[in-house]
Amino acid sequence: MLAVLILAAALWWGGRWFGVGRGPRLAVLAVLFAAVLLTQVVMPAGHPLREATGGGIVGWLLLFGAAALVLVYRAGLGRLRRRAEAKAAPAEEAPAGTFRAAELERYARHIVLRELGGPGQKRLKEAKVLVIGAGGLGSPALLYLGAAGVGTIGMIDDDTVENTNLQRQVIHMDAAIGTPKVFSAEATVTAQNPHVTVKPYNRRLTEEIAADLFAEYDVILDGTDDTATRYLVNRTAVAQGKPLVSGALSQWEGQVSVFDPARDAPCYQCIFPEAPAPGLAPSCAEAGVLGPLPGVVGAMMAVEAVKVITGAGAALRGELLIYDALWGETRKIALKRRPDCPVCGVAPGDGRP
Numbered sequence: 001m002l003a004v005l006i007l008a009a010a011l012w013w014g015g016r017w018f019g020v021g022r023g024p025r026l027a028v029l030a031v032l033f034a035a036v037l038l039t040q041v042v043m044p045a046g047h048p049l050r051e052a053t054g055g056g057i058v059g060w061l062l063l064f065g066a067a068a069l070v071l072v073y074r075a076g077l078g079r080l081r082r083r084a085e086a087k088a089a090p091a092e093e094a095p096a097g098t099f100r101a102a103e104l105e106r107y108a109r110h111i112v113l114r115e116l117g118g119p120g121q122k123r124l125k126e127a128k129v130l131v132i133g134a135g136g137l138g139s140p141a142l143l144y145l146g147a148a149g150v151g152t153i154g155m156i157d158d159d160t161v162e163n164t165n166l167q168r169q170v171i172h173m174d175a176a177i178g179t180p181k182v183f184s185a186e187a188t189v190t191a192q193n194p195h196v197t198v199k200p201y202n203r204r205l206t207e208e209i210a211a212d213l214f215a216e217y218d219v220i221l222d223g224t225d226d227t228a229t230r231y232l233v234n235r236t237a238v239a240q241g242k243p244l245v246s247g248a249l250s251q252w253e254g255q256v257s258v259f260d261p262a263r264d265a266p267c268y269q270c271i272f273p274e275a276p277a278p279g280l281a282p283s284c285a286e287a288g289v290l291g292p293l294p295g296v297v298g299a300m301m302a303v304e305a306v307k308v309i310t311g312a313g314a315a316l317r318g319e320l321l322i323y324d325a326l327w328g329e330t331r332k333i334a335l336k337r338r339p340d341c342p343v344c345g346v347a348p349g350d351g352r353p
Contacts (some may be wrong), residue, residue, distance in 0.1 A: 006143050032317050058086035079298065099125070103195050109147050113312075121149060121312035127309045128152040130217040132233055134181040135159065136289065137223030137247045139171035140298030141305070144223075145229060146189035146196050148306055153189065154217055157181045168291040205229055210236040219305050222246045222268075223298065227275040234259065234268035238344050243307045243315075247301045252326035254297035257335065259317045261344035265317035266337040270344065293325050 099107075099121075110116050129150050134157040145153055148350075161169075161176045161184050169181075176184035182200035189198050201213070214220060214236050222233045223299050224243060230246070237244040239260040248255050259267045299322065307315045320333045339345045 003044060029329055032083050036207065037209070050169070073185065090172050095273065100195070104147065106193070106195070110148070115312040116208045116310055120255070120312060124149045127219065128154070128217045129219045129221060129305055130154040130156070130214065130307075131221045131223060132187040132229070133223040133225075134169075134171065135165065135223065136168045136249060136294035137298040138170045138221075139185070140190055140295045141221055141223060141247075141301045142185050142193065143171055144302035145305060146193045146198070148302065150196060150305075152197045152199065152217075153184050154199040154213075155185055156203065156205050156213065157185075158202060158204040168294045170295060171189055205232065207232060209269070214240050214242060218242065219308055220244045221301055221305060223301065225249070230268060230272075231275070235343055238262075238267050243317075245301050245304045245308065247297045249289055249294055251295060251321065252290055252293065253324050254293055254300075255320055255322045256297060256300045256304060256316060258308060258321045260308075260315075261318050261337065263317060264337070266335045267341060267344040270338045270341045271320070273338070273341070290325055294324060296325065 022213065076269075103125075104111070107121050108122050111118055113120075116225065117342055127150050129145055129152070131142055131145070131153065134155050136140065138157070142153065142155060157180075159181050161172045161179050161181055163174075165172060165181075166174060166177075171188045172179075172181065172184045173188075176187075180200075180202045182202050186198045186200045189196065203209075205213070210232055218234065220237050220242050224229060224230060224233070234244060237241075237259070238261055243263075244255055244259040244267075246259055246268055257271075259265060259270075261267045261270075294326075300323070304315050307313050316332075318335050320335055322333065323330050337344060
């Protein structure tokens with residue numbers, strides 16, 4: 001057996017020395033070992049040739065089995081290495097305003113929609129949307145905006161993930177407890193769609209930063225549960241002529257509207273001129289909220305944002321959609337601008353629309 005192995009090594013390395021390819025050298029070794037096996041099978045026991053080539057077939061079978069295991073193991077390692085390298089390779093670059101092949105496949109169900117098509121998907125890719133709050137309403141809105149292919153998504157929130165959030169804030173995982181919500185949400189959106197840009201702002205929205213922040217975006221989504229922040233968001237959006245998609249929740253009921261005075265729709269303060277008295281609008285922590293309800297309403301907000309960006313259908317401008325989850329009912333209320341609204345109304349001698 002040793003003589004055969006020495007001969008095999010000489011053939012392999014000698015062939016390599018003379019520049020013979022891997023394939024031909026493997027073929028020569030296959031012929032050699034086939035001849036050895038044939039000798040062991042055909043020649044009678046004790047025959048000199050059989051003794052010179054090992055004296056039995058069992059040793060060769062064990063050797064071939066071990067060699068086969070090594071080859072399979074190396075092939076598996078090579079396959080894993082190629083897959084890892086493919087994942088680590090940078091994504092193919094696409095010229096500005098165009099789609100990679102992976103994006104075209106991802107958004108195919110959008111592109112075949114007559115109301116969206118390729119132009120609508122391109123508008124989504126070029127759009128910049130800011131979401132205020134990465135909690136109950138922000139969670140589904142962010143997920144669906146990212147999945148829909150909105151090119152740039154900003155989110156601002158100064159809160160951290162708590163265990164009590166996870167009953168309804170589906171963008172956050174249990175492992176993210178204690179993490180700033182915007183960073184947790186960024187990780188989830190990016191993992192779902194690496195083709196979009198996510199900008200997290202781990203801070204509270206204030207009067208000092210609102211104008212500069214809003215100026216970077218085309219559409220604003222408000223998913224906060226703080227009345228003062230809602231009025232600030234509304235004032236800033238109106239001042240810059242930005243459409244504001246607003247959602248709200250209370251126990252079993254949710255509501256959605258698009259406030260857009262620049263297109264002759266009322267603003268938030270037209271409908272809610274004053275903050276409710278203390279105790280009249282309890283928070284979710286005080287009054288409770290059905291877990292799936294923010295998912296329904298937040299998804300509706302994402303739908304309205306897509307419609308506003310693409311011009312598809314009729315956005316909820318001048319309308320308030322109310323969803324009653326307890327009884328499975330929806331209704332719409334027509335809204336009108338107030339001429340005396342301190343934010344978007346027309347004062348005497350004022351030329352505002």
